Amino acid sequence: MSTILDLLQERGFIDAVTHESELQEYLNxxxxxxxxxxxxxASSLHVGSLVCIMxxxxxxxxxxxxxxLVGGGTGLIGDPSGKTEMRKVITQEQIDVNKEGIKKQLSRFIDFSGGNALLLDNADWLKGLEYISFLRDIGRHFSVNRMxxxxxxxxxxxxxEGLSFIEFNYMLLQAYDFMKLCDQHDCMVQMGGSDQWGNIVAGIDLVRRTLQKTVFGITFPLITTSSGIKMGKTHKGAVWLDPERTSPYDYYQFWINSDDADVARFLALFTFIPMDEIKAVEKLEGADINAAKTILAFEATSIAHxxxxxLKAYEATASVFGTPLLSKGLMPTSVIPRSGDNNKASSEDKNIPTSEYSFELLDQGVAVVDVFVTAGLCNSKGEARRLISQGGGYLNGERISVFDQKISLSDMKDGEIILRAGKKKFHRIIQST
Incomplete structure (x- = not known):
């Protein structure tokens, strides 16, 4: 009989488990x-959190x-796991705002209605703890030598910088969380990133000592791209789940720009496509692997947004690069538009990031390097000049030859100007009304 552990193992989630045979039996x-x-x-989770969420x-x-479990209590201290320096202390007001943002994002992935899932805050039990009682009842079970x-x-x-005393307490508090959840909600499994292994094992030991119950731990690997970059990190910074921080279009672009070597692995981790369909992707290359990237981007964006x-992101991308040819046999459970479907991308789709410029400004002309910066295609004028001098800047599909060129009304084609940086970053300029 297949269990959730088998499914997670097959899809690449598992780094380590405790009491594996007992856990399998319990799950069965x-x-x-x-x-x-x-x-x-932060008020938003990012792509680096997706393994846990999925x-x-x-x-x-x-x-x-x-x-x-939102760490409203432990967040006031900061988890030292995976960090080489102390985290900044944040206020209760910041935590309250951040908690609401996280709840909204998690609701895209998990159904919290009718008790099907719970969203809890450890501040509910941690903030009322009495220090002496906590040391006597909980602290006595921990060995500093082992910690x-x-x-x-x-x-x-x-x-x-070293380890502060406030952070040294974090393991005790996370272990206490596991004990409280086991006692109050019959929670028997804690999961987390591989950097949480020590905290999870401490919680298992505390539950055994205080409640005389056997509970379990599962950790997930740190996900990196095939080039060794930490998942979710780009030259622009983190890829956020909040659409105000990372638009659905840019989120889609993040996935469609995945390396060929990562596509099958990312489909397994970040979509619900069945594994028998994903395994066929491992053999693809060329145009076929690009089609698989399109499905990855569509499915990941559908789940998050x-x-x-x-569909808007798909159509915006198709309006620039052309409608992708997706055979009905490629991951057929995906509802992405296929070749021959009526729901084709429009060549006039307006979902590409767009800026409006006044008639007066366009009439006198705007330096192209300024537009590339304000449009977010480059981070600075210096970067824009280097891009253009290296032949990577385009205006309406034509390479920009000089970096002091100006963009004006004469560049309007069908009421718009299309700028491109490199192969894949586009921006539309229109005249404001």
């Missing part, structure tokens, strides 16, 4: 409650109950 005979903690240090979504699809051997602590101790936004 129970509908389980599991949890993952999310640090509310794991909870898969748990729910397999009939289990996920808990998303400092944990990778997260060891890395900080060896760093220049809804099908309507995914």
């Amino acid at each position: 005979s129970n509908k389980v409650t599991c949890y993952i903690g999310f640090d509310p240090t 794991a909870l979504a898969h748990m729910q699809k397999m009939g289990h109950r996920p808990i998303a 400092i051997k944990a990778e997260s602590y060891r890395m900080r101790i060896e760093s220049e 809804g099908q309507e936004e995914a």
Whole structure:
């Protein structure tokens, strides 16, 4: 009998598990409650959080109950795991704002209605703790000798800044979370990134000592691209799940620009496409792998932002690069528009990022390097000049030959000007009304 553990293993989620045979047996005979903690240090999660989010979504699809635990209490301290320097302390007001943003994003992936999943905040039980009672009842179960051997602590101790006492308490608090969730919600499985292994094991030990129960841990690998870059990091910074920070169009572009070597792996991790369809992608190359990237981008954007936004991004991309040829046999469970479908991309689609310029400004002309910067195609005038001098700047499909060129009304074609930086970054200029 296949379990959620088998599914996660097949799709590339698993880095390590505790008590593997006992966990398999428990999953075979129970509908389980599991949890993952999310640090509310920003009002938006990013692509680097997607492995954890998708794991909870898969748990729910397999009939289990996920808990998303927002660290409103631990967020006031900061998790040292995976960090070489102390995190900035944030205020309760910031945490409250961030928590609302995270809840909104998680609701795209997980159904919280009717108790199918829970969104909890550890501030509910941590902020009322009495220090002496906590040390007596919880702290006595922890060995400092064992704690400092944990990778997260060891890395900080060896760093220049060192490990602060406030951070040293983090492992106790996360372990206490697991104990409270087990006691109050019968939560028997904690999941998280591989950097959380020490914290998860500490929680398992605390539950055993205090509640006399066997609970389990699952960790996920740190996901990097085939070029070794941490998942979700680009030259612009993080790729956010908040559409105000990273638009659905740019989110779509992030996925469609994946390296060929990453496509099958990313389809397994970041979509719900069945694995038997994804395995066929591993053999593709050339135009066929580009078609698979289109489906990856469409499916990932649909999950994070809804099908309507995914269609807009698909059509905007098709209006520039042409409608992709997607055979009906390529990952047929995807609802992306196919060759021969009536829902084809329009060549006049307006979903490409667009800026408006006044008649007066366009009449006198605007320096192309200024437009490239304000449009977000380049980060600075210097970068724009280098791009153009190297032949990477285009205006209406024609290479820009000099970086002091101006954009004016005479460049308007069918009421718009299309700028391109490199092969894949586009921006539309229109006249304001």
